[in-house]
Amino acid sequence: MAGHPDGTDGDPSDPARVESVGNRTEGVGGETTDRDVTVSVVLPAYNEAETIEATVATTLGTLAAFLDPGTFEVIVAEDGCDDRTPEIADRLAAEDDRVRHFHSDERLGRGGALEQAFEAAHGDxxxxxxxxxxxxxxxxxELVERVRSGEADVATGSRWIPDNVADRPAKRGVPSRAYNGLVRAFLRSDLRDHQCGFKAFSREAFEALRDDVGDDHWFWDTEMLVRAQRAGYEVAEFPVDWEPQSDTKVDLVRDVLGMGSQILRTWWQLSVRPRLSKRVGLVAGGGLAVLALVLMTQYIDFGTVLSEMRAADPVLVGAATVVYLLSWPLRGLRYRDILAELGYRERVDFLTGAVFISQTGNLVFPARAGDLIRAYVVKARRGIPYPSGFASLAAERVFDLLTIASMAGVVLVGYTVTGQTAELARAVVGAEGAGRVAVAVALGVSLAAIGAVGAIALSARSDRDYVTEAVHRVSTDSYADFVAGVIGRFVGDLQTVAGTRRGFARVGATSVLVWTLDVVTALLVLAAFAPGLPLVELVAVSFFAVSVGNLAKVLPLSPGGIGLYEGAFTLLVVALTPLGPELALGAAVLDHAVKNLVTVVGGYASMLGLNVSLTTAVEETREVRGTEESPKLD
Incomplete structure (x- = not known):
């Protein structure tokens, strides 16, 4: 290296040398002292070998035209480049004492690189x-003087103020307008352009806001602007002439989606979290539980339910409720065994409560978001990292699908032997509405489950890193490597759970018990309607109808699978027994209602017992990002 930003020889023992944890970050070159410098200009650089020298020269010339000599510095914040940018920046810093160079071996992200450079900058x-x-x-x-004069604490150029000249091609302009619209709507920002790479901050504003900013990449400056407005700092936006000089480095799929999630995160932190309290969380949990029941009315006719329930034997319905309730400790036990294979020891009662809460969430939120809530709960309460939490959920789902598909397959073989498959096929092909859709979905889910298990098994036996190869087909930067690492850990954990005989046997056996009790629940409900079926036929149709119904509701096409489950159950009972459609539908509705009511009551009780709600479960994860992992098993 040519030298140190403060004129030292760059000795690693020198306290003035800039260091970052787990990363070599250096300052190189420059003789200007911090007493003289009032303005620090940072150039965030990633693989800019072709342009960085000209950019530095232009910047120095422009600053010298309106600032006194020795009052400004230019810092090249070179962020893990793999081209000749570091060498060029070293040379520039050695040749001109107004230039400094900060190097990072690893990508910090644009926001991370800016923070590092601003922290070490001399100017106010x-x-x-x-x-x-x-x-x-x-x-x-104008940018510099807006802040240096004290007129504003933060200044930013804007490409969207009418007085400017900005040549924005559609592939940039349309996403930019949409993004800025979302920021204004969700985060209540008064600015028109949050992403223009032309900004200035006072030292006071930067130091006050930096610790609150959660992003370290493209969203960093947007969040700084939003938080500055919320904190009462004066933010000045003025029009600039702008013309793209090269293709954007923003990935319109990866980065736009990522910034969308950052908008939601910031909205939650600024607008939702301050209004949350323990009482609000508990009331919200109860409201969501009630909402789960209300949503059921959107998919089924409760007039039919009530009329059929009048004829049902309440003793058998009560017995069905007790049987289904007994399956929940087994769910907690199975989840304990899955986590144990991943190296985490947890109590069955806590995990049973976590499963109750997540399944209640699945009845309310779309896209099976309750599964994510369970990952939140175990992360917040036990510090189990998200990749392991998601892998444990995936492992559970894999065992669920394999168990259900196997149960359905065994019964289907029996029907084939007795010659009933042709009649069944005619019934399915001739069916309309939810029943046909449900059976088609169940078939697709079964095939997908088998394919996923096969892919995981094959990847476990191969030396090739299929995950990284797949991710790199989309992008090859350090962020892609990070994503590949997370997915790789997820798949690895999934393989760990199913990869040992002990783990596979324990989790598989518990899964069979869980779903057998689920079938027995339906069997008792069907028997409560006194269908007069022989026991063998009652057992067979219950196993098959429940299995296909549960496979159908895997896809989140309705809250809790309501409608799909009833459709598949009714279609198969009518096709395989002499029972009429009204009785079959009544049994299906009552079976699903019993299970959903047990889930909702158990979920709400677990929220009270664990002092967690569906809202505070998400909130608490924001406060445990730095929590250490649970103790590993010896």
Whole structure:
């Protein structure tokens, strides 16, 4: 290295040398002292070998035109480049004492690189702009003086104020307008353009806001602007002439989706979290539980349910409720065994409660979001990392699907032997509405489950890293490596659970028990309607109808699978028995209602017992990001 930003020889023992944890970050070159510098301009650079020298020269020339000599510095915040940018930046810093170079061996993200450089900068006015110089540099003096004069705490250029000139191609302009609209709507920002790479901060504002900003990449400056407005700082936005100089480095799929999630995170932190309390959480949990019941009325005719229930034997319905309730400790036991295979020891009662809460969430939220709530709960309460939490859920779902598909397959073989499959096929092909859709979905889910298990098994026996190869087909930067690492850990954990004989046997056996009790529940409900079926036929149709019904509701086409389950159950009972459709539908509705009511009551009781609600479960995860992992088994 050519030297140190403070004029030292760059000795690693020198306390002035900039260091970052787990990462070599250095300052190189420069003789200007911190007493003289009032303006620090940071150029975030990633693989800018072709342009960085010209950019630095232009920046120095522009600053020298309106600032006194020795009062400004230019910092190249070089973020894990793999081209010649570090060498060029080293040379520039050695040749000109107004230039400093900060290098990171690993990608910090644009926001992370800016934070590192601003922290080490000497000036009280902190400026940055994109190295492609897309913004006309004649605006630099206005940007600097807005903050240096005290007129504003934060200043930002805007490409969307009517007075500017901005050549925005559609592939950039349309997503940018949509993004800025979302920021204004969700985060109540008054600005028109949050992403223009042309901003300045006072040292005071930067130091006050930096610890609250959660993103370290493209959303960093947007969050700084939003939080500055919320904190009462004066934010000045002014029009700039802007013309793209190169293709954008923003991935319109990966980064836009990522920034969308950051908008939701910031909205939650700024608008929702301050209004939450323990009482609000408990009331919200109760409200969501009630909502689960209300949603059921959107999919089924409760007039039919009530009329059929009048003829049902309440003793058998009560027995069915007790049987289904007994399956829940087994669910907690199975989840304990899955986590044990991943190296985490937890209590069955806590895990049973977590399963209750997540399944209640599945009745309320779309897309089986309750599964995510369970990952939140075990992360918040026990510090189990999200990849392991998601892998444990995936393992549970894999065993569920394999067990249900196997049960349905065994019964189907029996029907084939007795010659009933042709009649069954005619009934399915001739059916309409939810029944036909449900059976088709069940078939698709079964095939997908078998394919997924096969893919995981094959990848476990191969030396090739299929996950990384697949991710790199989309992107090859460090963020893609991070995503590949998370997915790889997820798949690895999933393979760990199913990869040992002991683990597979324990979890598999418990899964069979769980779903057998689920079938017995339906069997007792069907028997409560006194269908007069022989026991063998009653058992067979119950196993088959429940299995196909549960396979059908795997896809989140309705809350809790309501409608799909009843459709599949009714279609198969009518096709395989002499029972009429009204009785079959009544039994299906009552069976599903019993199970959903037990789930809702158990879920709400678990929320009270664990002092967790569906809302606070999400909230608490924001406060445990730094929590250590649970103790591993010896």
């Amino acid at each position: 006015t902190l400026v940055y702009f994109d190295t492609d110089l897309a913004t006309d540099m004649r605006h630099l003096e």
